[in-house]
Structure formats: C-alpha cells, structure tokens
Amino acid sequence: LAPLRFRNDMSGETVLITAGGTREALDPVRFLGNRSSGKMGYALAEAAQRRGARVILISAPTALQPPSGCEIVPVTTTGEMRAAVLARLPEASLIIKAAAVADYRPRIREEQKMKRTGPLTIDFEPTEDILAEVAARKTPGVLVIGFAAETENAIAHGRDKLLRKGADAIVLNDVSREGIGFDSDRNAATFLTRNTAIDMPEMTKRELAHRILDEVLVLRRPRLV
Ligand code: CTP
Numbered sequence: 277l278a279p280l281r282f283r284n285d286m287s288g289e290t291v292l293i294t295a296g297g298t299r300e301a302l303d304p305v306r307f308l309g310n311r312s313s314g315k316m317g318y319a320l321a322e323a324a325q326r327r328g329a330r331v332i333l334i335s336a337p338t339a340l341q342p343p344s345g346c347e348i349v350p351v352t353t354t355g356e357m358r359a360a361v362l363a364r365l366p367e368a369s370l371i372i373k374a375a376a377v378a379d380y381r382p383r384i385r386e387e388q389k390m391k392r393t394g395p396l397t398i399d400f401e402p403t404e405d406i407l408a409e410v411a412a413r414k415t416p417g418v419l420v421i422g423f424a425a426e427t428e429n430a431i432a433h434g435r436d437k438l439l440r441k442g443a444d445a446i447v448l449n450d451v452s453r454e455g456i457g458f459d460s461d462r463n464a465a466t467f468l469t470r471n472t473a474i475d476m477p478e479m480t481k482r483e484l485a486h487r488i489l490d491e492v493l494v495l496r497r498p499r500l501v
C-alpha cells in the first residue's frame with residue numbers, strides 16, 4: 277500500500293540535489309576527500325522523484341546505483357560541483373545540498389605521482405562555499421536546504437551555519453553517534469530552521485528522506501493554524 281505521501285505532492289517542483297563527497301586531487305593517484313557514501317542524497321533524489329518532482333542530481337563519486345528517473349550530472353571536484361550547481365540553478369525551485377564538500381584543495385596538483393621520500397607538507401587553499409553562494413543568489417519562492425555534520429555542540433553549530441550561510445533550513449547530523457550516518461543505511465537528524473528544531477529519530481535513510489521532504493513542504497506551504 278503506497279503511503280499517502282507518494283501522491284504527487286512535489287509535482288511542479290524542480291529539485292536540485294547534490295550528493296556524494298567531492299575529491300581534490302593531490303597527484304594522479306591520490307585525493308583529499310571525506311567520508312560520504314552519497315546514500316542520503318540519493319535517497320532524497322529518489323523520494324522527491326517518486327513524489328512527482330523533476331530531479332537534477334549533481335553527484336560526486338559514489339558506489340551507488342543512480343536512482344531511476346533522475347537526471348544525473350556527474351562531477352568530481354568542488355569546482356566542478358559549483359559550476360554544475362550554478363549552471364542548473366535557474367531551473368531549480370528547491371536546492372538540497374546533501375554533498376560532503378571537500379573544504380580544501382591542494383594549491384598545487386602534482387603532474388606525476390609524488391614519491392614517498394620523507395615527511396610531507398601540503399599547502400591547501402579553501403574551496404568556495406557552494407551553499408552560501410546559492411543562498412545569496414536565490415530568488416523569491418526558491419528554498420535552499422543545507423546539511424551539517426557536527427561532532428560536538430551540534431544544535432549551536434548547526435544554527436550558526438544556517439544563519440551564516442543564509443539557508444532556509446539545515447539538516448543536522450550528529451556524526452559522533454555510533455552505527456548511523458556515513459556508510460550506514462540508517463540515520464537520525466534534526467531539521468533546523470530559524471526558529472524551529474524538529475527531531476527526526478533514527479530510521480532508514482529512505483524514511484528520513486521522506487520526513488525531510490515533508491518538512492520542506494511545510495516551509496513551502498505553512499500549515500494553517
Ligand atoms: N558546503 C558547500 N560548500 C563548501 C562546504 C560546505 O556547499 N565548500 C555545504 C555542504 O554541502 C552542506 C553545508 O555546506 O550542505 C554544511 O557543510 P559542513 O561541512 O557541515 O559545513 P562547513 O561550512 O564546511 O563547516 P565545517 O566543515 O568547518 O564544520
């Protein structure tokens with residue numbers, strides 16, 4: 277029996293979703309990246325598509341099967357993800373930034389494989405903050421949802437990110453919790469807006485994707501009280 281939410285409650289929306297972890301090459305065989313399976317972003321893409329949205333999934337490398345019915349734009353680096361997001365931004369009514377973006381890139385990418393000759397110091401420069409850029413450019417009616425991975429003081433750091441980046445909401449993951457998050461099929465989150473914090477207890481990433489979209493739709497169409 278299809279849950280009620282599988283009715284087309286997202287038809288008319290074009291959802292731009294980023295997923296996976298971007299990678300910054302150090303040399304032809306090594307990169308700086310971070311722990312992200314892409315599962316949460318792909319679950320969101322599939323959920324939105326099932327609910328009638330058109331989905332553009334801008335994906336950094338993952339080991340996952342692409343969800344059917346979504347347009348997939350493969351990228352590797354943060355620079356490529358930024359370019360793809362900005363290029364597709366005019367089409368989007370909802371942007372969900374589930375990707376784990378590499379925060380730094382090596383200032384120099386070595387042409388040849390670096391040899392292991394002793395201690396190594398690498399000079400890194402920060403990457404662009406795609407979420408902040410997207411939020412700064414958004415037009416009325418467009419919603420921007422970010423993610424935040426925190427290991428301590430999760431709510432305080434999450435609210436700070438929400439305000440600093442100008443997102444409409446942040447899906448906050450406390451990544452210090454054992455057994456959920458990262459490679460797991462399960463996750464828990466807090467959906468933070470400027471003035472609310474909605475606790476989403478541990479469930480499958482598929483279920484969590486739908487819960488997140490439910491709250492996004494509440495932002496879109498505030499409940500009448
Ligand atoms: N993000 C982004 N561009 C970056 C870094 C992060 O768009 N260069 C986005 C992520 O996709 C996510 C949100 O910002 O939606 C928060 O990511 P997070 O890593 O938690 O925040 P940072 O601002 O990078 O802060 P820090 O890693 O220092 O905690």
Ligand code: CA
Pocket residue numbers: 377379
């Ligand atoms: Ca970061």
